[in-house]
Amino acid sequence: MNKLCLLSLVIGLASQSAWAENATTGVGAASTLQAKNAFIANLMKQMTLDEKIGQLRLISIGPEMPKPEILKEITAGRIGGTFNSVVLPDNRAMQDAAGHSRNKIPMFFAFDVVHGQRTIFPISLGLASTWDMNAITRTGRVSAIEAAADGVDMTFAPMVDITRDARWGRSSEGFGEDTYLVSRISATMTRAFQGTSMQAPNSIMAVVKHFALYGAVEGGRDYNTVDMSPVRMQQDYLPPYRASIDAGAGGVMIALNSINGVPSTSNAWLLQDVLRRDWGFKGVTVSDHGAIKELIDHGVAKDFREAAKLAIKAGVDLSMNDKAYGEELPGLVKSGEVSEKEVDNAVREVLGAKWEMGLFANPYLRIGAAVDDPVDRNAENRLHRAEARDVARKSIVLLKNQNDTLPLKKQGTIAVIGPLAKSSMDMLGSWSGAGLPRQTVNAYDGIAAAVGDKAKLIYALGSNVTDNQHAITYLNKMDDQIAIDPRPEQDMIDEAVKAARQADVVVAVVGESRNMSHEAASRVDLVIPGRQRELIRALKATGKPLVLVLMNGRPLALGEENELADAMVESWFLGTEGGNALADVLFGDYNPSGKLPMTFPRSVGQVPAYYNHLNTGRPYRPNDSNYTSNYFEEPTSPLFPFGYGLSYSQFSVSDITLSINKMTRKDKLTASVMVKNTGKVAGETVVQLYLRDVAASISRPVKELKNFQKIMLNPGEEKSVSFTLTEEDLKFFNPSLKYAAEAGEFKLMIGLDSEDVKETTFNLL
The missing domain is CATH 2.60.40.10 (Immunoglobulins)
Structure with a gap:
C-alpha cells in the first residue's frame, strides 16, 4: 500500500465521527442569515490566525502540489479548497482529511464547468447563438447535475466578458459583443447552475468571471491592459457581471488585466466600491490563477509580500494556486501592515460560501458514499446526449445558402473533406470539462450515421489545420493536440480534389483547431489558417456544389470563402453530439435558427467590430464615403452583422x-x-x-x-x-x-x- 492510500485510509476511519461532532452544533438547521452569521462568528472565535489564512488558499490538483502533500496540508488546516479534481475517491479522501483537522472545516471542490461537465454542449459563443434561454437553462442544469455527481461544489463560470475583438482567443468562452444579450444569458446560466438552492445536492455555486473588462484587452491580446472611460464601463462592460450577481451568483473571479493602470487583483475601487458597496455583493471573491504574484510583473508590487498586502486589502478573498497568502500574511499581520480584521473579512466570505453550498450541514453532499460511486466514471449512462444534440443544433448559424444548396439529400455520393472532419477532440472546443473525445461524435461520423446506406461517403483530409510551424510549436506546448500529417500539402489537396470529382456534393469541414480559440491563443489575423484556403479554392474549381462547415471559436474573416461557397454553415465547436447535430441541419432534419452573437468583419483591419458603435460627426455613408469614417480598400460594413442567421424558411x-x-x-x-x-x-x-x-x-x-x-x-x-x-x-x-x-x-x-x-x-x- 502506498503512502497516499495509507494516509487516506487512516484519515477516512476518523472522518465519520469527526463530522458527527460538527453535526451536533445545529449546522443542519434552516439556512437563515442569522443562523449562518452566528455559526460563522462562533467558528472564527475558535480559529488561529494560521487556520484562518489556510481557508484563503485555493490549491490546484496537479504538479504544483502532490496529493500526499495536499492531504497533509488539509489535515493541518492550511487549505480551504481545491480545483481540478473530478474523481470521487480523491475528493472523498480530501474531505476525510478536512474532517481530521482541528476545526473540521469542510473543503470545497471547484472546476471549470463552462459548457458542460461530461456531456459537452456547444462552446459559449455557440450557446449565445441559440438566443434561446430555455436551451441555455438546460445546458446549465445538466452541467450542474453532472458536475455535482463528480463531487464538484463550485464552477468558475459563467464567463461574461463582453468582447468586440475577435483576435482574443477567449472569445470562444464568452457570449459575444452585446451587453443586453450577454446579460440575459449571464443571469440565466447563473440560475441554472445554482438551481432553486445551492444547498441542493445537484446544484453548484456559480463564480462569475472575469471581473472586470477582461474582454476589452488592447489588441485582442490575452492578459493585456484595458484603458476605458467610466461611462463605457458602466454602460457596456459591467452590466453582465451585475446581472449574474443580481441572479444570486455566490462568487466572483477577479480578472487578470489592469484597468486604467490598476490591476483588478489590487483594485479596491473595483472590488469594494463597485462590487460590494454599489452592487451589494455578499459572496466570495477568487483571484485568477497565480494573479496575486503577477502584481509584481504588473509593476504595482515590489515583491511577494507587497503583492499579498495589496490583494488582501483590495478585497481578494481566495488566493488561487498562489503561495502569497500562506507565506506572507502571517508576517504582514504580525507587523501590523495588515490587520487581522482584514483577514477575518476574507475568511468570513469563504466560510459563508461553504455554508451556502451546504457543506457544513453535509461535507459529503455531492461526494456521496463510496458504495454509491459509479463503477466506471466515464460510463455512457452518465451522459445526456439528447439534450446535447438539441442544444447543439439550435446553436448552428446558416450564413449562406445559394440556390437552396442545403438541405442535402441522403442519396448519391458525398465527399466529406477537411482537417476537422474526423476530429472528435476539436469538436469538444475549449474548456471542455471532463468530456472525452472517444464519446464525442465528429462531423464525418454524424454524416455517416445520418445517411446510413442511402448514400456513399468519400473522405479526404485535404490539408492540415495549419502549416505555421511557429504556431504549431506554441499551441502544442500548452495542449499537444494539433496532429500534423507529414505528407506534402499539395498531395493532400490533390487527393481531396480527386475525391470531390467523384462526388455529387462536397462538404468541407474547415476552420481552427480548438486550442487556437482558447486562453493564451490570440491571433494576429482572422482568416482560415494554413493551406485550408487553397484547399477550398481547389474544391471550388471542380465545379461541384461546395458546402463549407466552419469549426471555430471566434468570428473569422470569410470574404473569399463567402464568394466561393454555395452554402456556408457556422457550427462553432458543437460538443459531444456535434456530428449528429450538424447532420440534422445539413440534411434538413432540423431547420437552422441560430443568430450571430458577434459581428463577422470583412478583414482583421475592421476590428474591433460591433454593431452598437457611436455615430461620429462624420458617419460612414455608403453612397458618399469621402471624408467620412470608413476604410477605403473595402466596404466598411461587416460581412455578417450581429444577429444575422438564415433559415430554410423565409x-x-x-x-x-x-x-x-x-x-x-x-x-x-x-x-x-x-x-x-x-x-x-x-x-x-x-x-x-x-x-x-x-x-x-x-x-x-x-x-x-x-x-x-x-x-x-x-x-x-x-x-x-x-x-x-x-x-x-x-x-x-x-x-x-x-x-x-x-x-x-x-x-x-x-x-x-x-x-x-x-x-x-x-x-x-
Whole structure:
C-alpha cells in the first residue's frame, strides 16, 4: 500500500465521527442569515490566525502540489479548497482529511464547468447563438447535475466578458459583443447552475468571471491592459457581471488585466466600491490563477509580500494556486501592515460560501458514499446526449445558402473533406470539462450515421489545420493536440480534389483547431489558417456544389470563402453530439435558427467590430464615403452583422405599430409587428428590438438591442410579436454617471438581425 492510500485510509476511519461532532452544533438547521452569521462568528472565535489564512488558499490538483502533500496540508488546516479534481475517491479522501483537522472545516471542490461537465454542449459563443434561454437553462442544469455527481461544489463560470475583438482567443468562452444579450444569458446560466438552492445536492455555486473588462484587452491580446472611460464601463462592460450577481451568483473571479493602470487583483475601487458597496455583493471573491504574484510583473508590487498586502486589502478573498497568502500574511499581520480584521473579512466570505453550498450541514453532499460511486466514471449512462444534440443544433448559424444548396439529400455520393472532419477532440472546443473525445461524435461520423446506406461517403483530409510551424510549436506546448500529417500539402489537396470529382456534393469541414480559440491563443489575423484556403479554392474549381462547415471559436474573416461557397454553415465547436447535430441541419432534419452573437468583419483591419458603435460627426455613408469614417480598400460594413442567421424558411416582418408615440415617464409603450413564414417548411426565427436615442447629453450608439423573442412558425403562419418598453429601457449613464432617461426622440427598430430592420419613432416626454 502506498503512502497516499495509507494516509487516506487512516484519515477516512476518523472522518465519520469527526463530522458527527460538527453535526451536533445545529449546522443542519434552516439556512437563515442569522443562523449562518452566528455559526460563522462562533467558528472564527475558535480559529488561529494560521487556520484562518489556510481557508484563503485555493490549491490546484496537479504538479504544483502532490496529493500526499495536499492531504497533509488539509489535515493541518492550511487549505480551504481545491480545483481540478473530478474523481470521487480523491475528493472523498480530501474531505476525510478536512474532517481530521482541528476545526473540521469542510473543503470545497471547484472546476471549470463552462459548457458542460461530461456531456459537452456547444462552446459559449455557440450557446449565445441559440438566443434561446430555455436551451441555455438546460445546458446549465445538466452541467450542474453532472458536475455535482463528480463531487464538484463550485464552477468558475459563467464567463461574461463582453468582447468586440475577435483576435482574443477567449472569445470562444464568452457570449459575444452585446451587453443586453450577454446579460440575459449571464443571469440565466447563473440560475441554472445554482438551481432553486445551492444547498441542493445537484446544484453548484456559480463564480462569475472575469471581473472586470477582461474582454476589452488592447489588441485582442490575452492578459493585456484595458484603458476605458467610466461611462463605457458602466454602460457596456459591467452590466453582465451585475446581472449574474443580481441572479444570486455566490462568487466572483477577479480578472487578470489592469484597468486604467490598476490591476483588478489590487483594485479596491473595483472590488469594494463597485462590487460590494454599489452592487451589494455578499459572496466570495477568487483571484485568477497565480494573479496575486503577477502584481509584481504588473509593476504595482515590489515583491511577494507587497503583492499579498495589496490583494488582501483590495478585497481578494481566495488566493488561487498562489503561495502569497500562506507565506506572507502571517508576517504582514504580525507587523501590523495588515490587520487581522482584514483577514477575518476574507475568511468570513469563504466560510459563508461553504455554508451556502451546504457543506457544513453535509461535507459529503455531492461526494456521496463510496458504495454509491459509479463503477466506471466515464460510463455512457452518465451522459445526456439528447439534450446535447438539441442544444447543439439550435446553436448552428446558416450564413449562406445559394440556390437552396442545403438541405442535402441522403442519396448519391458525398465527399466529406477537411482537417476537422474526423476530429472528435476539436469538436469538444475549449474548456471542455471532463468530456472525452472517444464519446464525442465528429462531423464525418454524424454524416455517416445520418445517411446510413442511402448514400456513399468519400473522405479526404485535404490539408492540415495549419502549416505555421511557429504556431504549431506554441499551441502544442500548452495542449499537444494539433496532429500534423507529414505528407506534402499539395498531395493532400490533390487527393481531396480527386475525391470531390467523384462526388455529387462536397462538404468541407474547415476552420481552427480548438486550442487556437482558447486562453493564451490570440491571433494576429482572422482568416482560415494554413493551406485550408487553397484547399477550398481547389474544391471550388471542380465545379461541384461546395458546402463549407466552419469549426471555430471566434468570428473569422470569410470574404473569399463567402464568394466561393454555395452554402456556408457556422457550427462553432458543437460538443459531444456535434456530428449528429450538424447532420440534422445539413440534411434538413432540423431547420437552422441560430443568430450571430458577434459581428463577422470583412478583414482583421475592421476590428474591433460591433454593431452598437457611436455615430461620429462624420458617419460612414455608403453612397458618399469621402471624408467620412470608413476604410477605403473595402466596404466598411461587416460581412455578417450581429444577429444575422438564415433559415430554410423565409420570414417577412410588417411595419411597426406603436400603442402610443408620445410616452410619459409612467407609460408603457407596446411595439408590435406581424411576422410571417413565407417559406415551405416550419422554422424558428429571432425577432429583435433595437433602440436609438437620437439626441442626448452624450453621444449614444446607432442602435442597441433591448429585447428579442424566438418564435416558431409553420409555412404560411403569421404571428403578432409585441414588445413592451418602459422608462427603464431608455436609461443610460450620462457624463456624470447618473443612470437616467432623457426626454426626446427615439428610433425604434424591429427586425431579424441588426441591419435588416423596420423603423419608426416615438418621443419620451
